[in-house]
Amino acid sequence: MVRVPMTVGGAEALRKELDNLKNVVRPRITAAIAEARAHGDLKENAEYHAAREQQSFAEGRIQEIEGKLSNAQIIDISKMPQTGKVIFGVTVDIENVANGETKTYQIVGDDEADLKIGKISVNSPIARGLIGKEEGDTVVIQTPAGQVEYEIAEVRYE
Structure with missing residues (x-):
């Protein structure tokens, strides 16, 4: 199972x-x-x-x-040690390095994902690119429009 x-x-x-x-x-x-x-x-x-x-x-x-x-x-993400590392359940603020646009996502399970309210699946390309990284890290995410570079501005365990 x-x-x-x-x-x-x-x-x-x-x-x-x-x-x-x-x-x-x-x-x-x-x-x-x-x-x-x-x-x-x-x-x-x-x-x-x-x-x-x-x-x-x-x-x-x-x-x-x-x-x-x-x-x-x-x-229960609130019981996890708050290390600043992106893991399942966290809410993460990312900033587009090219244009300064900030987005906030919570990384959740497939059934909970709803992009309209900022919840993305742990299996989505964005989440897969962020998992394991830490605040201040820069990541390159493959999007439909091409590769986009983001900086992880903040990781919240809420």
């Missing part, structure tokens, strides 16, 4: 979604199926088929989340 790294926040978000699916969505779908069954003929009952499809999706998502959580290696 392969352990998948996940931040504490990522694991908590999955647990909340799982709780919502089990305690809110699942009972609502069960009630909708019961109501649709009461309408009679199931062959041509669109409400029944839609509710069964929702049930299938919800149960699949429950299994998926339970699997992810069981394979997760939850890493």
Whole structure:
């Protein structure tokens, strides 16, 4: 079994979604199926088929989340020694050496990644280029636009 790294926040978000699916969505779908069954003929009952499809999706998502959580290696970055080194879970500020533009990223697991909110996958080219480096180091990252040189301005263990 392969352990998948996940931040504490990522694991908590999955647990909340799982709780919502089990305690809110699942009972609502069960009630909708019961109501649709009461309408009679199931062959041509669109409400029944839609509710069964929702049930299938919800149960699949429950299994998926339970699997992810069981394979997760939850890493609490706040308990790590703050050495200034870029590791999984840190938030890092990088500055483009050419134009001075600063970007902030948190390095997270694949399931948590969301570039819109500054969370990048540990397997992304940027994260792979930063892992193991330290504050003050300069790194060259291969981007779609070509190679870009960044300086690691700050590493935060939050």
